[in-house]
Amino acid sequence: MKLYQSLGPNPRVVLMYLAETGVQVDRQFVDIMAAENRQPDFSAKSPLAHTPLLELDDGSCIAESIAICEYMDETLGGHALLGATAAERARTRMLMRIVDQLVVVPMTAGFRGAEGMPMFESRLLCLPDAAADLKRLAADGLAQVDRLLGEGPWLAGERFSLADILLYSFVEFGAMVGQPPDPALTNLAAWRDRVAARPAAIDSANPQLGIGEPA
Structure with missing residues (x-):
C-alpha cells in the first residue's frame, strides 16, 4: 500500500492514526501548494483530487481520511481506534x-x-x-x-x-x-x-x- 499525504488537517488525521497504531505503509508527499494533486496522474486516482489517498496493492484507491483510517483499522489495526465491539x-x-x-x-x-x-x-x-x-x-x-x-x-x-x-x-x-x-x-x-x-x-x-x- 502507498499513502499519498500532504499539508492540511485531513492528511493529519491519517498521519496521527498511523503514529498512534504503529501501522506501517509506504508514504509519498504531494505538494498541494504546487498543485501536484491536480496533475492527471494523481487526479486519475482520487475522485476529487483530494489528499490523503491510499493506493492498495491491487491498484485500487481509497480517498477521504476517515475512510482510509477505517479501512486500516479494520484490516491492519485490529480495531485499535474504532473500537473493540x-x-x-x-x-x-x-x-x-x-x-x-x-x-x-x-x-x-x-x-x-x-x-x-x-x-x-x-x-x-x-x-x-x-x-x-x-x-x-x-x-x-x-x-x-x-x-x-x-x-x-x-x-x-x-x-x-x-x-x-x-x-x-x-x-x-x-x-x-x-x-x-x-x-x-x-x-x-x-x-x-x-x-x-x-x-x-x-x-x-x-x-x-x-x-x-x-x-
Missing part, C-alpha cells in the same frame, strides 16, 4: 459524524471563503459573503463539543478514538487559520492539552517527515 465502533462513528457536521464542514467552508480564497476560488465554490457566519457556526459547534466532552478524558469517555484524532486535527487547523477555540471552553482546552501531550500529536505535525523522525 460493534457498540464501541458505532459510538466512534456517531462522534465523528457530530464533529464533522458541527465543526469540520463549517470551519473549512469558512476558511475557503476567507483566508483560503486565493487557493480555492479557481476550483471550488467559495462563499465569501457567508464566511463570517460559517465561522460562527464552527465556533458554536466547538461549544457543543465542549459540552459533550464534559470532564472527559476523551470524546468516547475513557477510550481514545479516531473521533479524538479528527477533532484535534481540525482544532489545530482552526487555530492556524484564524478560528481558534474560545478559551472559555475549558473542557475542550483541557482535552486539547491531553491530546497534544500524546507522542502521535507531535509525530503527525509535519507531513514531510516520516513517523518517528525528529521534528
